[in-house]
Amino acid sequence: MTESISFSELSIGDEFPSITVEVTQDVIDVAALAHLDFNPVHTDIDWAERAQVFGTPKTVAHGMFTMSGMTSLVTRHWRDRGAVIVGIEAKLTRPVPVGTSVTTTGRIKELHPRTPGEHVVVVGVEAIDQDGHTVGVGDVRVRLAG
């Protein structure tokens, strides 16, 4: 593990490097198999076209896939530095049809000083599509070792 994050060095507004994902049917299929969530709105292309649950004839990505990106944003940069995700709360505001490009961004929103090893940081996260529409917003709660 590299050096732990020092709580005292963090500031409100500090940004994380963004993550961009192209949501293909292959990405959705792998997510369905991993989540064991085989709702046809994700995997059944013909059914999705007929049912149009979200007003689109396309299959849509799992909301939990969008949320996984929100947590990955933090773990990819902080997990090796002693950070542990302890919670996430998110609102999913728009569907993510197959073919969408989703970019997830995040910045430090709250700092909760505790005793060493118990400090908590809240990272405000947002996922947007290629047209700039917000598809999800949330808070990721992180406990720091340092």
Next chain:
Amino acid sequence: MSTSERLSEQPLTLRQREFEWDFKKGVEGYECWDEIVIGKSAEAQNTFEVRVEDILAFNRSCLETDAASNDPNDPVPHPLFLVMVSFYCIGTGIGSWIRTPGARNPGQRIEMFEDFRPGEVITATITHYDKWIRRDKHYMMDLIELRNQNGVLKARWYVQLLLPPTRDLIAQFANA
């Protein structure tokens, strides 16, 4: 190409091969919004023994490429690994409304207390936590509590969806 043929082209774990891939099947047995009694609580239908291949499959789905996530012996689980655990545990028992065709996901709240480890046997307790109507939409929320074989609380998931509220509407979606 059918959905199952397409899914079969992916590398599959034993658990993935054995799980039902068509949530339109058996909808008549799923819990339905207008019949669910808030406060009812029970152990989920299945327990989940955590395997390395489960964690690797979940991490792959999150597009994690780092060494820790892909360690073939002791991978670090993605924080949302509990999604696989929960869907498996619920199956078609209490909480089965999460499989409903026509459902929409408005957002979720999850609390994590400890990573899942290979070899643990996870039990889920499902509580019908709340249901409500807002702007003509029918919301359902369960509390899923996941514990290992020693009773250690691993995670809590306040899972919510917008549901077609009646059996007729569910059937319409299933048969669309």
